[in-house]
Amino acid sequence: MSPMSFNDFDAHTKLLASDADLLKEFQTLDYFTNQQIDDYKLAALISAATTNLNRYADMTPCKFFTRPIFRSAISEVPQIYINANYVKACGYDALGRAEVASKTTLPEYIATQAPLTHTEADFLYMVHQQRSPVVIMLCKYVRSSSITKR
Structure with missing residues (x-):
């Protein structure tokens, strides 16, 4: 629908x-x-099971058909979890009003939380494997300091 x-x-x-x-x-x-x-409910269960992997507790996983799929080409690669989603650009009608992207529209970028120190390898694996031209990371900007999980 x-x-x-x-x-x-x-x-x-x-x-x-x-x-x-x-x-x-x-x-x-x-x-x-x-x-x-x-x-x-499924997103809440995954969120509860992966609290140590999410930078922000209030950013739960979104719909799963928009999440990057990780293909384990290397048997040594463990199960990977990154709270990330493909994002499609909306279209515009003749009057300039935004319209929802069609199901056939390809994603334009991946939006994700910035990785934690212990999830950096998973993050880089996602970037390499998905070959997305743009990855947007959500994080706080702190000058001359490190960011820690809240």
Whole structure:
């Protein structure tokens, strides 16, 4: 189900003339709501299990289909976890309004937390393996000092 513009909403509701159409619409909404709840629960479980690997406790993993996939080409490489996501650029309509990127749009960059000292190797492995032209790291800027995990 793709996002619907506000202008199309009125026409969409008029198409829901019968009780069966309304029931189908609510079942679809229920399905997507439950899917989001399940995604959140899974993200919360992973976040709880990886607290020592995240720089910021309030930045939990996002949807998993947007996360970089690590291919273990080398058997010595351990399981790797980096809280990172692919990001697609939004498009713009003729009036300059932002639109959600289509499913076929390729990601433009990876957004991630800056690595901790003990996750630097995992971070560099991700950068090398994913070959993303841009990686944006979220971290505090501190001059002449080191940053430690909160």
